[in-house]
Amino acid sequence: MGTDVFLIGGSAGSILILLQILPHLDKDLPFPIVIILHRKSFPQSSLHILLETSAALSVLEAEDKTELENGKCYLAPANYHLLFETKRLLALDASEKVNFSRPSIDVTFESAARIFKNNVGALLLSGGNQDGVEGLLHILQNKGVVAIQDPATAEVSYMPQQALQAIPDIKLLQPDEMATFINKLKYNT
Amino acid sequence: MELDIIKDEEIELLLEDVSALYGYDFSQYSRASLKRRLNRICVVDKFASFAELRYRVINDSSYLQRFVEEITVNVTEMFRDPNFYKKLRTDILPLLGTYPFIRIWVAGCSTGEEAYSIAILLQEVNLAHKALIYATDINPSVIEKASKGIFPLRTMKLYSENYINSGGVKDFSSYYTAMYDVVKFQSGLSDRILFSTHNLVSDSSFNEFQLILCRNVLIYFDKDLQNKVFSLFDGSLQKLGYLALGDKETLRFSSLQDRYKQIQKHKIWQKSN
Ligand SMILES: C[S@@+](CC[C@H](N)C(=O)[O-])C[C@H]1O[C@@H](n2cnc3c(N)ncnc32)[C@H](O)[C@@H]1O
Numbered sequence: 001m002g003t004d005v006f007l008i009g010g011s012a013g014s015i016l017i018l019l020q021i022l023p024h025l026d027k028d029l030p031f032p033i034v035i036i037l038h039r040k041s042f043p044q045s046s047l048h049i050l051l052e053t054s055a056a057l058s059v060l061e062a063e064d065k066t067e068l069e070n071g072k073c074y075l076a077p078a079n080y081h082l083l084f085e086t087k088r089l090l091a092l093d094a095s096e097k098v099n100f101s102r103p104s105i106d107v108t109f110e111s112a113a114r115i116f117k118n119n120v121g122a123l124l125l126s127g128g129n130q131d132g133v134e135g136l137l138h139i140l141q142n143k144g145v146v147a148i149q150d151p152a153t154a155e156v157s158y159m160p161q162q163a164l165q166a167i168p169d170i171k172l173l174q175p176d177e178m179a180t181f182i183n184k185l186k187y188n189t
Numbered sequence: 190m191e192l193d194i195i196k197d198e199e200i201e202l203l204l205e206d207v208s209a210l211y212g213y214d215f216s217q218y219s220r221a222s223l224k225r226r227l228n229r230i231c232v233v234d235k236f237a238s239f240a241e242l243r244y245r246v247i248n249d250s251s252y253l254q255r256f257v258e259e260i261t262v263n264v265t266e267m268f269r270d271p272n273f274y275k276k277l278r279t280d281i282l283p284l285l286g287t288y289p290f291i292r293i294w295v296a297g298c299s300t301g302e303e304a305y306s307i308a309i310l311l312q313e314v315n316l317a318h319k320a321l322i323y324a325t326d327i328n329p330s331v332i333e334k335a336s337k338g339i340f341p342l343r344t345m346k347l348y349s350e351n352y353i354n355s356g357g358v359k360d361f362s363s364y365y366t367a368m369y370d371v372v373k374f375q376s377g378l379s380d381r382i383l384f385s386t387h388n389l390v391s392d393s394s395f396n397e398f399q400l401i402l403c404r405n406v407l408i409y410f411d412k413d414l415q416n417k418v419f420s421l422f423d424g425s426l427q428k429l430g431y432l433a434l435g436d437k438e439t440l441r442f443s444s445l446q447d448r449y450k451q452i453q454k455h456k457i458w459q460k461s462n
Binding site (some may be wrong): 092 | 219339405407409
């Protein structure tokens with residue numbers, strides 16, 4: 001059960017957590033990281049640049065049919081859903097909002113479950129929205145790896161709390177454990 | 190939960206049916222999005238299985254319109270990506286003003302918001318009298334809506350913000366008349382627009398343009414189809430003409446990239462001489 005992609009979803013209160021994770025990720029991760037953030041509070045297209053300044057690896061904003069490379073982070077652009085066309089190719093979709101959100105975390109998580117089956121890891125961070133929970137369930141159904149930010153540490157706990165309710169035995173991570181958790185997945189073959 | 194009741198082989202079968210029976214070829218649409226749309230249509234129209242959807246599509250030709258509408262995504266806005274419109278307003282349209290007559294093609298215009306935005310820009314840079322906008326879409330029902338020029342009142346707040354962010358200085362509401370919960374745009378604007386159906390997959394070039402806009406349409410196509418459509422645009426664009434794409438789309442990696450020059454970081458490319 002290797003990891004071919006790692007997904008991070010977050011909403012309100014998750015940018016600071018990301019800024020904490022990104023510097024500690026291994027540069028040679030054998031899979032790409034895909035980040036889906038609700039961008040209401042941060043609509044500028046410069047978010048990936050902000051994230052990259054603190055990151056050990058490059059952070060790119062996904063465009064139409066972007067080819068994924070291992071050891072790089074891809075951020076879903078504001079106002080588009082992010083889908084996987086194949087294991088190596090992203091696709092964008094400007095259709096209806098899902099959970100009042102575009103990008104929606106559920107949409108990307110479900111698409112990943114479809115394409116990568118059990119070779120997905122996913123982490124859901126702080127947020128005040130229900131988005132991401134269904135997506136985690138899909139990944140779990142396909143036997144992927146799922147985890148959430150410990151709601152007790154989340155600036156806005158609703159989102160991880162909802163996930164915990166839906167998946168009571170889901171792995172809870174403290175912010176300072178997250179990078180290690182992701183890095184270790186490379187041994188997971 | 191979003192259902193996932195559709196298998197890849199089933200999609201191929203359905204697409205073959207639709208192509209054979211109705212002449213719409215979706216076989217080169219991006220699979221990821223197509224699958225979402227097909228799942229969604231099953232949920233929204235309450236098909237218990239994919240076979241039921243297929244049966245309906247095959248046996249009820251009146252359902253086809255609805256099918257096409259759901260498969261193709263119609264989400265649009267006026268002055269979507271205001272910076273793009275600012276660039277048109279300040280640089281591109283004034284350059285086109287040197288031509289005796291300006292022809293603009295809005296390909297994949299959906300319900301028309303983009304075409305009306307361009308018509309407003311043309312008025313404001315005093316070029317409307319010698320310009321014509323050809324606005325086309327695969328879907329006859331959005332074209333019918335577009336040609337009426339009637340939009341929901343509740344969207345005007347966002348559109349007027351977009352308009353101002355694109356450099357507009359007029360009172361946006363001077364462009365339309367409100368009637369209850371809808372607004373109708375001035376006929377002076379729609380007079381400059383010719384709405385018509387046109388399928389980018391199967392129809393050919395129908396004129397020569399100085400500016401072609403095709404925004405947020407190509408994201409739904411696979412790379413081969415994108416390249417095919419790019420050559421259609423290439424064959425429909427005058428030398429030194431401009432091709433504008435959506436905010437996250439690119440000509441890079443395409444068959445045209447060597448002969449087109451990107452205008453700074455904007456999603457606008459100029460054809461070389
Ligand atoms: C997301 S909308 C984009 C609307 C507008 N251009 C914008 O950027 O706001 C995509 C449009 O492309 C149209 N479309 C999809 N396939 C097409 C095809 N083969 N030929 C022409 N139009 C197509 C759809 O019907 C839909 O109206």
